[in-house]
Amino acid sequence: xxxxxxxxxxxxxxxxxxxxxxxxxxxxxxxxxxxxxxxxxxxxxxxxxxxxxxxxxxxxxxxxxxxxxxxxxxxxxxxxxxxxxxxxxxxxxxxxxxxxxxxxxxxxxxxxxxxxxxxxxxxxxxxxxxxxxxxxxxxxxxxxxxxxxxxxxxxxxxxxxxxxxxxxxxxxxxxxxxxxxxxxxxxxxxxxxxxxxxxxxxxxxxxxxxxxxxxxxxxxxxxxxxxxxxxxxxxxxxxxxxxxxxxxxxxxxxxxxxxxxxxxxxxxxxxxxxxxxxxxxxxxxxxxxxxxxxxxxxxxxxxxxxxxxxxxxxxxxxxxxxxxxxxxx
Numbered sequence: 001x002x003x004x005x006x007x008x009x010x011x012x013x014x015x016x017x018x019x020x021x022x023x024x025x026x027x028x029x030x031x032x033x034x035x036x037x038x039x040x041x042x043x044x045x046x047x048x049x050x051x052x053x054x055x056x057x058x059x060x061x062x063x064x065x066x067x068x069x070x071x072x073x074x075x076x077x078x079x080x081x082x083x084x085x086x087x088x089x090x091x092x093x094x095x096x097x098x099x100x101x102x103x104x105x106x107x108x109x110x111x112x113x114x115x116x117x118x119x120x121x122x123x124x125x126x127x128x129x130x131x132x133x134x135x136x137x138x139x140x141x142x143x144x145x146x147x148x149x150x151x152x153x154x155x156x157x158x159x160x161x162x163x164x165x166x167x168x169x170x171x172x173x174x175x176x177x178x179x180x181x182x183x184x185x186x187x188x189x190x191x192x193x194x195x196x197x198x199x200x201x202x203x204x205x206x207x208x209x210x211x212x213x214x215x216x217x218x219x220x221x222x223x224x225x226x227x228x229x230x231x232x233x234x235x236x237x238x239x240x241x242x243x244x245x246x247x248x249x250x251x252x253x254x255x256x257x258x259x260x261x262x263x264x265x266x267x268x269x270x271x272x273x274x275x276x277x278x279x280x281x282x283x284x285x286x287x288x289x290x291x292x293x294x295x296x297x298x299x300x301x302x303x304x305x306x307x308x309x310x311x312x313x314x315x316x317x318x319x320x321x322x323x324x325x326x327x328x329x
Contacts, residue, residue: 022086023301023316026324029091030056038104041097043123050104051124053133054084054094061135063162064093064128065327066153068121069146070102070109070195078146090324092139095128099149103199111195111226112148112173112243114155121153129160139327140164144266144296148245154256155248165323167259168296170269171249174240181234185213187265187296189227193217196224249277255286257326259319261294263306288326292319 033055040048052073056062065087071078073096084094100116101109110116121140129136138160140150147166154164170176177188185208194200205220214231217224233239241247256277260270271289278287293311294300301316 020082022082022320023313024086024089024320024324025317026090026321028089030058030089032085032088033057041124041127043100043107043120047100047107048105049097049100049107049120049124051095051097052084053131054081054088054096055133056088056091056093060093060133062091062093062133063135063137063139063327064095066095066097066124066128066138066140067142067146068097068099068117068124068140068149068153069142070099070111071145072103072199073098075103086320087141087324087327090328092327093133095124097124099145101198102195109195109198111145111192114152114242114245114247117149117152118156118245118248121149122156122158125153125156125158125161129158136160137162140166141323141327142169143167143298144169151245151249151252154252154254155245157251161254163255163257163327165257165259165326168261168264168266168270170266170273171245172269172273173244174236175272176266176269177230178234183213183230183234184265189230192227192230193220193222193224196222196226249273250281252277252281253286255288255326255329257288257290257323259290259292259322261296261298261300261306262291263293263295263300263309265296267291290322294319 036053039051041051042048069078073080080096084096087094098105100107100120125138128134128138139162140153142150147169150164150166151171153161177184183189194203201222203222210216210219217227229239258270258274260267274287274289281287292315295306300306300311304311304313
């Protein structure tokens, strides 16, 4: 068996399965009800954002959990339909939205731009609070970029937002993107190139050894304005002020569950955000930290490994049930 055949055999044996049902030890509070797909929710500037609503069975009204993401609200990558059904079984309406400029939504996607994500979060929360199926109480949940949009919703200050649970992310995009002035190419750098499209850009020709680095995306036939901006801003600057939420975090008054994984690339920034908000935020005592044996995107939940390291399968139940317990409280 050659190396390629050996890797293929290992991959076939260890392929991460897709989620059909989120692991949970909690009893179901409600059955699933109707799903309303592709609602176009208007923002204040007229741009419409594609939104799905998953409702529990019964008349309601219901509290809602909102997730705003750039990865496709029904795409297999983030298994949001399974996550939405998890919230529904616990008595929550689940709202999943494509952010501005991605997938079914209108407008132009500019990653981490506070001037987009903060007002879009506010307007979406306002829309939810005004719907007949809503009881006017909204929480937000998300990992990575949709953790950032959860923070953005909190910064927006809408009174219907009662709590957020953002994971594996940071309000400080400079610290999370650069390490001592060096771009984290294999994570944020690659991401910045792939996201420059309504869906995803093709990265199959990307050469990580290409020099000069600034021309890497163009040489692969995958031009990216955001990648160019990252290369042009290796030091703290006005750019990072526009693409972070540090200017508004002290306005957050609601409870926050900061969560992440010991093997996640955002572990340090996640802990730093929790520590800063616990020490300086006026909602002191409402800041909670939850770290477990996971990596980015939670692959350990499904395959019970982080790389080759075995992880107890019960940690997945503990993770998802902790989210529900937080929202219930």
